Amino acid sequence: xxxxxxxxxxxxxxxxxxxxxxxxxxxxxxxxxxxxxxxxxxxxxxxxxxxxxxxxxxxxxxxxxxxxxxxxxxxxxxxxxxxxxxxxxxxxxxxxxxxxxxxxxxxxxxxxxxxxxxxxxxxxxxxxxxxxxxxxxxxxxxxxxxxxxxxxxxxxxxxxxxxxxxxxxxxxxxxxxxxxxxxxxxxxxxxxxxxxxxxxxxxxxxxxxxxxxxxxxxxxxxxxxxxxxxxxxxxxxxxxxxxxxxxxxxxxxxxxxxxxxxxxxxxxxxxxxxxxxxxxxxxxxxxxxxxxxxxxxxxxxxxxxxxxxxxxxxxxxxxxxxxxxxxx
Numbered sequence: 001x002x003x004x005x006x007x008x009x010x011x012x013x014x015x016x017x018x019x020x021x022x023x024x025x026x027x028x029x030x031x032x033x034x035x036x037x038x039x040x041x042x043x044x045x046x047x048x049x050x051x052x053x054x055x056x057x058x059x060x061x062x063x064x065x066x067x068x069x070x071x072x073x074x075x076x077x078x079x080x081x082x083x084x085x086x087x088x089x090x091x092x093x094x095x096x097x098x099x100x101x102x103x104x105x106x107x108x109x110x111x112x113x114x115x116x117x118x119x120x121x122x123x124x125x126x127x128x129x130x131x132x133x134x135x136x137x138x139x140x141x142x143x144x145x146x147x148x149x150x151x152x153x154x155x156x157x158x159x160x161x162x163x164x165x166x167x168x169x170x171x172x173x174x175x176x177x178x179x180x181x182x183x184x185x186x187x188x189x190x191x192x193x194x195x196x197x198x199x200x201x202x203x204x205x206x207x208x209x210x211x212x213x214x215x216x217x218x219x220x221x222x223x224x225x226x227x228x229x230x231x232x233x234x235x236x237x238x239x240x241x242x243x244x245x246x247x248x249x250x251x252x253x254x255x256x257x258x259x260x261x262x263x264x265x266x267x268x269x270x271x272x273x274x275x276x277x278x279x280x281x282x283x284x285x286x287x288x289x290x291x292x293x294x295x296x297x298x299x300x301x302x303x304x305x306x307x308x309x310x311x312x313x314x315x316x317x318x319x320x321x322x323x324x325x326x327x328x
Contacts, residue, residue, distance in 0.1 A: 217268065
């Protein structure tokens with residue numbers, strides 16, 4: 001197995017999950033030789049990758065998969081997913097453990113996601129940041145955020161109409177109704193037929209850079225059903241993270257979908273649903289249960305070091321600047 005994005009919390013979580021299986025040889029890849037997840041696997045299984053937006057990225061991945069006899073490819077990076085999915089039959093013999101290109105196109109564009117899901121479930125009022133969208137009779141404050149992007153990057157709370165109008169026109173941004181209730185993430189696993197096997201809601205009690213670092217899993221039928229409705233609306237197969245927030249009437253509403261393994265995945269795994277291992281079985285055509293329950297569990301996250309000999313650090317032309325620009 002090859003796991004990309006080994007420097008992120010999702011990549012580390014997937015690697016650690018798969019390392020628990022005796023039947024799996026885990027390879028780790030990242031564009032940065034300082035990515036911590038690289039050093040969770042033996043030296044011969046570490047790979048430096050091209051950046052996900054590089055024109056040669058998919059060719060490079062296909063070459064690595066062919067040379068290393070990779071059976072299943074796990075990408076944990078948003079920008080990597082569409083180009084990989086577009087060439088999923090041309091990845092050096094590896095099976096891509098990811099949703100379809102159509103599902104990715106919808107979920108990675110928050111405007112298209114809102115339009116797809118609005119007829120089927122509660123979605124906050126959403127408009128493009130253009131003249132028509134700005135003129136809507138908004139109940140301020142509202143949220144303005146990028147149509148594409150992960151975590152909380154670029155998200156702004158806009159206090160009044162004057163502040164909204166000052167933003168001008170930019171259709172790479174959306175305006176969205178601000179919901180006042182508590183926010184939850186629901187980690188969802190759907191089988192290859194689209195049947196939801198597990199939906200695990202968890203709180204986002206403490207968040208750092210868009211990733212939950214403390215929270216708890218909760219049994220909540222409304223959250224689980226809404227996440228399942230989202231999965232059906234987007235045609236999900238595999239793993240996705242559905243972010244929901246309660247509206248003023250106590251109804252869970254869709255915020256966004258991350259069509260990949262989430263950074264806070266260790267809590268879901270510890271609660272009883274090992275989504276990377278299950279996704280591996282799906283990719284290999286191994287039968288999995290039709291339903292998996294979970295227990296309520298809380299977590300806090302802490303910084304952990306991986307110590308290696310300096311000679312083990314992998315560098316490449318596009319990653320060397322990370323070494324030169326280090327600040328600590």
